[in-house]
Structure formats: structure tokens, C-alpha cells
Amino acid sequence: MADVATFFVIFAIYAAIMIYLGYRGYKATKNVQDWLVAGRRIGPVVVAMSYGATFISAVAIIGFAGQAQVYGMQLLWLSVLNIIVGILIAFIIFGNRTRIMSKTLQALTFTELLGKRFNSRFVQGFGGAVIAIFIIAYASAVFNGTARLIQVTFGTSYESSIIAFTVIVAAYVLLGGLFAVLWTDTVQGFIMVIGLGILLALVWIQLGGPIAANEALAALGPAKMAPNGLTSMSSFGSQSFMLVSSLIFGVGIGVLAQPQLAVRFMTAKNARAIRRGVPIGVLFIFLTTYVAFTVGALSNVIFKNNGIAIPTNPDLVMPTLINSVFPAWFVYLFLFAILSASMSTASSLFHVSDSAIGRDLYDKAIRKGLAGAASATVTKVATLVVIVLTLLLSLFPPDAVAFLATFSFGALGATFLAPFAATLYWKQATTPGIIASMVGGLAATLLWYMIVYSKTAPKITGINVAPPLGLLDPLFVAIPISFALVIIASLVTKKPAEEHIARAFTGIS
């Protein structure tokens, strides 16, 4: 177990740097536009690093590396989707249009973009409510993963770990708004990349190189959830295939419509900042997801070689691995990489939730835009509310980390993906079409979780649906429904005014 005193000294320095960046954010923030979209003057490195660090949380590293120990290298397909969908499609197809349209319509939040594009306060308010509810659930999963790592490493209590972590993040988010979030994300992103890069190197050195490591993993033979071996895909249609593909697609596709990520495009200073961010983004996701999933799978070999019992809880695989076989200096470095992953995601989740509650729900939907100068204060109060709720959910965690994040990702993806795509690409989309899509997509997801999905339905309603249907991720059903609803409802309702469409698409070819 690592030395607690050393950890606290390093942690104090780390926290001081983060709060200093919060102070810099405070000095840079002059108005509500600075607070919510960082003045729309951010360059490629910060856009891409912040996007990546927000995207990849402790859930992705601790939770999914734990799943990789169970499923083996099949999880590399999730890394494929993370790079292709999460970076290439997000930046190239969605990025610049989001930037241009949000600037033209003077939208300061993700749902304000949808609301202004469709002249609907309901769209903005409903979207804000969905974000507030599900992002808080997601944030609690992030906190859970981090606290477990600190708990295993130092033997400190789960509760005190979570409270200390929350105080630091809350301090710099409340001080510096989105500037603070983006700058701290960038520093934290570099720490993540360094920590995980060294982790992969150490694992490969220990196992005699990448090919020898893979061969040793393959030689372990079949596992419970990897019946064809840990370096092979499960047979098509088998239970393990359904489980792993459901996990991969649920998380891999849902990323496209995550408000805390989409808002990064609204902060970019120009098209070049987004395009130049692509190389940084792909390298970042490669160095985080590929490393986490590979190391997670290879942990099977390391545990066997060192005679260490594999933890029954997948969330404890990485903490056990790091604490058992690596030198103390690396334990600290890895811990700060995970802390960075958690803090960067948590700060972005706090920021997007407080803007959803303060700007979208209170200011625009309830006060009808009358809050004016008080808007910034309202968002800060909303931050405190979000923090308290997140703490409560974290102290009483509902389920395993990875699947909780999948739940939130799914709900947000099903609510926003079709409306977001229609906002940017379909001029014929109408307000009723968008509302039907958002409400229908969310309802389909929740119903699937409650009635069909075998990981949640038995606990919620007691219904047990047999595989393969019961193993199908809600996104497989909800996203097609959401797209169908926006198309059908838009075709049968009144077309939007041409002047408004022309204005919304100004500068978009």
C-alpha cells in the first residue's frame, strides 16, 4: 500500500495548480458568454485535449479495463468506435457546423442551440432537464471509480475520498467557469497520456514485448466470457458476443450526442482549430482506450505469473494490478492519471449540468430569458445543487461503474443524437419533429431499461427477458425510433420558415 503522506504532499501541489488555473479562468471570465463557451476563442490543442479528457473518465480506464480482463481483447472494438465515431465523425461531420451555427444563433449551451434552431423553449427546457438528471448519474459513476482506486491504494475511507475530490473540482469550476474547465482538462489530459503510456510500456516489458504478451494471453485458453480465448472474438450470436457487442455499441455510438463534448466545438475559435484538433484527438483516444483495454486483458497473464487472485469485482482489477506488481513511483503517477481522468470529466459534467439547470431550465424555460445579468449567479447556485446531488449518489452507488455510465450515455444519446443531426443537416426538420424525437428516444430507452434489458429490468420491474433480446442495448432500439420520429413528424407538420432556416445555416455550405 502506497505512502499516504507522500500522496497528500503531491495531491496538495496538484490541487494548487488546478485551483490556480481556476483563478486564471476567473480573471479571463468577463461575461456569461465567457462562462458558458469560453468566449469562443479556444485553439486546437485545448479543444482536442479537453474533449478527450472529458470523454475518457475513470469509468473508461478503471471500469472498462476491468471489463477487458473479463472479455479479453474483444474490447479493442470499442477503441475502434471511440476513435472513428468519438473523434473522426464527431470532429469532421459535427464539429464545424456546431461551431458556426451556435455562433450565428448566439447559442451558449448545447440545448440552447437546439432550442434556437427550432424556435422552441420547450426543446431547450426539456433538453436541459434530461441533461441535469442523467449527467448527475454519470458523474456519480465517475466519482465511484475514483474513490474505489484511492480506497484500495491508501486504505482511506470511500466517503472521505469522494468528499475531498468533490471540493477540489467544485472550487475551480465555481471560480473560473468553462475557461477553468478547459485549461485544467488540458493539463489533466497530458498527465493521463503520460501515465497510461508508461503503464503499457511497463506491462509489455514485464511480458517480453507486445507479441509475446499477446501469445501468453492466448495461451491461457478459453475464459467464461471469452469462450474462444482472450485474444479472439466470441462466436456470433453467443451470449458473450451479445454482451460485449452491446457494451461496445452502447458506449461507442452514444458518444456522438453528449452535450459536455458537443459544447467543446462551440468554444473553438475557427474551423482550423477543430480540424487541427483531429490528430491530437485520435492520438489521445488511442493512448487512453487502447492502452486501458490492452492492459486490462493482459492483466490475466500478470495475475497468473505473479500468483495473484483475480478480483471478483471487475472495477477492482486495475487497482489490484497497479498496487500488486508496479513500483511505488508508478503507483503515484497512475493514481494521478486516474484522478486527472475523473476530475476532467467531473468538472465538465458539473459545468454542463449547471448550465442546463441555470441557463436552459431556469433562465430560458422558467423565467423566459428574463434572468439577464443574474444568469451567471443562477448557474453557480445550480453548480452547488448538482454537486450535492452527485455526492449523495456517489455515497450510495447504485450498480457497477461501467454499466451505470452506459445507462447515462444511452439516455443522452437516444435523446439527442437524431435531433442534433437534424439540427445541423436537415433543413426540413420541424419543431414537432424534434420534440417527438427527443421525447420518443428517451421514452424508448427508459422503457427498454425497465422492461427488456436483462441487466436492469429484473431489478426495476422484475421482468426477465431471455437472450438474445434481453441483452440488446437500448440504443439499438431507441436511436432508430428517434430518427424515425423526427423524419415522420417533420414530414407531416408545417415546414419551418425559410428566413429562419437561411439565417440558421448562414456560413454552412
Place this chain on the structure above:
Amino acid sequence: MMIWGMDVSVFTAFTLIYISVVFGIVYGLWPRKDEDEEEGT
């Protein structure tokens, strides 16, 4: 069929990861005259 210790089904994912990373780097760094002129606007 095993390649570098991986079954071809996993090796395909491994290859796609590398192709995607290279594509992203080339796409982002490839000179674009129109955007270079727009820079700073």
C-alpha cells in the same frame, strides 16, 4: 488464424485502430488554403 498473438477478428480491430489514427493525423495536418486564409476570423 492467429496474427501477432491475436485472432484475426481482434487483429482487424487492432489494424482499424492504427488506420484511423493515421487518417486522423493526415486529415488534420493536411494544408487547407481556405481555412488558412480564414484563420483568426
